[in-house]
Amino acid sequence: MRMKLPLIRSLAVAPARAPILRYGVALLSTVLALIPTLFFSDIAESRLVVFAVAVMVSAWYGGWKPGLAATSFALTVSAYYSLAGGQTPSEYRKAIAHLALFFAVALLICWFNAALRATQESLRRSESNFRSLVMNAPYGICRCDALGILQDANPAMVAMFGYDSAADLTGRHLGSLYSDAQQWFQTADYFHARKEFNNLTTECVRKDGAPIVARISGRSIPNGKEGGSFELFMEDVTETRMLELQLRQAQKMEAIGRLAGGIAHDFNNLLMVISGYSEFLLERVGPDPRLRGPAQEISNATQRATSLTRQLLAFSRKQMLAPKVLDLNEVVAENLKMLTRMIGEDIDLVMVPGPAIGAVRADPGQIDQVIMNLAVNARDAMPQGGKLIIETANVTLDEHFARTHAPLIPGDYVMLAISDTGIGMDNETQSRIFEPFFTTKGAKGTGLGLSMVYGIVKQSGGFIFVDSQPQRGTAFRAYFPRVDGREDAAAAQDSLGLPRADRGQETILLVEDETNLRRLARQYLETQGYKILEAEDGAAALQIVAGHEGVIDLLLTDVIMPGMNGRELAGQVTTLLPEVRVLYMSGYTENAVGLDGTLDAGINLLQKPFSLPVLKDRVREVLDSEPIPLEVAMQSRSSSVLDKKVPPFRARRFNLQLPLRYRPLGEKSWRPGTTENISRSGLLFQAQEFLHPNAQLEISLVLPPEIAGLAATEVICRGEVVRSVEAQGQGVTPALAAKILQYHFQHGTHVAHA
Numbered sequence: 001m002r003m004k005l006p007l008i009r010s011l012a013v014a015p016a017r018a019p020i021l022r023y024g025v026a027l028l029s030t031v032l033a034l035i036p037t038l039f040f041s042d043i044a045e046s047r048l049v050v051f052a053v054a055v056m057v058s059a060w061y062g063g064w065k066p067g068l069a070a071t072s073f074a075l076t077v078s079a080y081y082s083l084a085g086g087q088t089p090s091e092y093r094k095a096i097a098h099l100a101l102f103f104a105v106a107l108l109i110c111w112f113n114a115a116l117r118a119t120q121e122s123l124r125r126s127e128s129n130f131r132s133l134v135m136n137a138p139y140g141i142c143r144c145d146a147l148g149i150l151q152d153a154n155p156a157m158v159a160m161f162g163y164d165s166a167a168d169l170t171g172r173h174l175g176s177l178y179s180d181a182q183q184w185f186q187t188a189d190y191f192h193a194r195k196e197f198n199n200l201t202t203e204c205v206r207k208d209g210a211p212i213v214a215r216i217s218g219r220s221i222p223n224g225k226e227g228g229s230f231e232l233f234m235e236d237v238t239e240t241r242m243l244e245l246q247l248r249q250a251q252k253m254e255a256i257g258r259l260a261g262g263i264a265h266d267f268n269n270l271l272m273v274i275s276g277y278s279e280f281l282l283e284r285v286g287p288d289p290r291l292r293g294p295a296q297e298i299s300n301a302t303q304r305a306t307s308l309t310r311q312l313l314a315f316s317r318k319q320m321l322a323p324k325v326l327d328l329n330e331v332v333a334e335n336l337k338m339l340t341r342m343i344g345e346d347i348d349l350v351m352v353p354g355p356a357i358g359a360v361r362a363d364p365g366q367i368d369q370v371i372m373n374l375a376v377n378a379r380d381a382m383p384q385g386g387k388l389i390i391e392t393a394n395v396t397l398d399e400h401f402a403r404t405h406a407p408l409i410p411g412d413y414v415m416l417a418i419s420d421t422g423i424g425m426d427n428e429t430q431s432r433i434f435e436p437f438f439t440t441k442g443a444k445g446t447g448l449g450l451s452m453v454y455g456i457v458k459q460s461g462g463f464i465f466v467d468s469q470p471q472r473g474t475a476f477r478a479y480f481p482r483v484d485g486r487e488d489a490a491a492a493q494d495s496l497g498l499p500r501a502d503r504g505q506e507t508i509l510l511v512e513d514e515t516n517l518r519r520l521a522r523q524y525l526e527t528q529g530y531k532i533l534e535a536e537d538g539a540a541a542l543q544i545v546a547g548h549e550g551v552i553d554l555l556l557t558d559v560i561m562p563g564m565n566g567r568e569l570a571g572q573v574t575t576l577l578p579e580v581r582v583l584y585m586s587g588y589t590e591n592a593v594g595l596d597g598t599l600d601a602g603i604n605l606l607q608k609p610f611s612l613p614v615l616k617d618r619v620r621e622v623l624d625s626e627p628i629p630l631e632v633a634m635q636s637r638s639s640s641v642l643d644k645k646v647p648p649f650r651a652r653r654f655n656l657q658l659p660l661r662y663r664p665l666g667e668k669s670w671r672p673g674t675t676e677n678i679s680r681s682g683l684l685f686q687a688q689e690f691l692h693p694n695a696q697l698e699i700s701l702v703l704p705p706e707i708a709g710l711a712a713t714e715v716i717c718r719g720e721v722v723r724s725v726e727a728q729g730q731g732v733t734p735a736l737a738a739k740i741l742q743y744h745f746q747h748g749t750h751v752a753h754a
Helices: 017-039 042-063 064-083 087-136 157-159 181-193 240-286 288-313 328-343 364-380 399-403 450-460 515-527 538-547 568-577 612-623 628-638
Strands: 140-145 148-154 197-205 211-222 229-236 325-327 347-352 359-361 386-396 411-420 463-468 476-480 507-511 530-536 555-558 583-588 604-608 657-662 671-678 682-686 696-703 713-725 735-745
Touching: 017 042, 017 064, 042 064, 042 087, 064 087, 064 140, 064 148, 140 157, 148 364, 157 229, 157 538, 181 476, 240 288, 240 515, 325 328, 325 538, 328 347, 328 386, 328 411, 328 450, 359 364, 359 476, 364 386, 364 411, 364 450, 364 476, 450 463, 450 476, 507 515, 507 568, 515 530, 515 612, 530 538, 538 568, 555 568, 555 612, 568 583, 583 612, 682 713
Parallel strands: 347 386, 507 530, 507 555, 555 583, 583 604
Antiparallel strands: 140 148, 140 229, 197 211, 211 229, 325 359, 347 735, 386 411, 411 476, 463 476, 657 671, 657 696, 671 682, 682 735, 696 713, 713 735
16 A cells, blocks of 8 residues: 655655564564563553554564564553453553554554655655666756756766766856857857757867767756756767768769769860861961961860860769779879979878788779879978878778768778878868869869869769868878779770771761751861761651661761660661661760760760861771671670689889898998899898898889889888898898888989989
8 A cells, every 4th residue: 555645755764674673673672662661560651652652663664564563562561561450440441442542553653654665665766767767868968057057967978078977067167068159158048048948059078178069958947046957958969960961061062063064064065166166267267376376265275174174074973984903002103203293392202002902993094183183282282391191001991980981881992092291171171172163272273173083083983081180281081992803894896907098988977966066067077078967866867867778887976865865876776777887975974875984895985075186086997997786885784894803913023133222120321232123012132131021121222214104213112021031152142022111202313324
């Protein structure tokens, strides 16, 4: 039986005890109560009062069962004194009434104590449950007064802000946890108005100074004259906010890419018309500078616009690539000499190649563009000089890394990192660096370098991220998916090798939806001797094919057209005319003649914008080649790799005897030596002494052009001994095989010959 009593929280009831202890207390209290009864044996009321106190103590300490035991003992003793001996009927009835009253009071005491104890236990459990909810909640919970002084905090909030215990937070002002005072004033307005608020996002600071983003909700707790308090609930949404920003950035870049691709497609057609007619003008105006100069300026402007268009296509991932299986160490090594000349003598160029890195599938020319653009960016960030580090490595990215670097997918990658010690960037700049036309270089930059890098990496299936802080340098890290070293199938079309005619006589079906471009191409090709049939779309082209009685040698068609695209048109035309050759024209393909920017095998594509001489040469080349059946080209999409494995990457080795200097890492004196063979990844040389494997060396030598690139170059390498061969006999020097761990090119060194 439970009883709900008012003010039950103010009553102190002892917790449950061990049974022996509870009954022991009951026995002790009744024994102690028995002593006064010996002195008040004639006064029954006093004796019963003393026993009632003993019952109360027993029931309060041990519960209702020890209380009933004490009651039984008290009734027995009282009955002995009250009913023993000769008594009048009146005294007997009076004694019975006293005993009955005592028994009733004792039962009431036991019942009241049982109800009180049950209520107390229920309150204790309820408080324990609610305390467990608060203490074990994954969200920060705290209480503060109307002024914002923290009075209590749960462990989640203590951990959220990096403190050791709740005592470290108690007594602090809530505003001291905010990083922006203006945001605290917004919260303080709710405090003053005693209003409830929900999902208020604020930027806070941990104990170690690290910023976090917290979502705060609060409600007022009235407390009479004391002014009340506020209960606050905080959630750390730093990771959620970062993922939201990354998703928003990815969506923005995708939208800008689609817009840039569409603009580039239409702009290519306009550029074709402008550049084509400017070429006509240059052929006809003669040497008169008054006319030739403006025409040449028009041609130059179209060339610059063509470069911008290609950069936009690279950013929007609409350009056509020629991917191959690459070793990034080799690609970087081939660019080192050019980078050395480009970045200047006040910048130290260091390469840290990863050992035995995996293969990646990318367009080598586009990877060159990535390296060059990032190196130029690093050079501009170090106007007073510094260090430029290019690093490659095998990395395995897990779920945790992918969760904080959306939209990256966990897996095995090859990392290409280019870092500098320059001026760095703030967060606002980092969020916009990959946007086209955004630049921090003023009039000196176009804002397309990094956007092109972004597009190339994404189109190659990779991901790129930037890590930078003001005055602490910048690091770009590109992650390319690691492949298993199988080469793609290549069904390249071979030329017949016959001499090409200067003028053509074949019939060409020209299909182009842009009227001005179609007219320009027709006029030019007709001047080359070709017979031109023109159509504005696929339907008109099929009507021409059906009604033309002669031979059609070449289908020259745009890829992106309203209604029927160029690939669909070519499929129907080649069904009717199996011997016809096909040449596509497009600035980008939208996967019509390629998949994800990779041109299908057997496809001839002329990328817009192109010059008229290029059009002439490409048309002639396709006409002089063997036609490839359409099914061969279509099969290339279903067979992506060959069964034959490509041998593992190995740098080309040269048998050269070159003088060098070497010294163990940390020593000052150099020793002379001579190479026996050398490559970009290692060398075998004759040394003065025997060195154990894994020994670290510094090696200085002059690399010949076939190793360094364009010209001989002095370089200091850091290497590691992988094999040592002891000398046999006196006067014979030992041979050391060392792999190159790091390159460091010497600037300003004049090398006459190697």
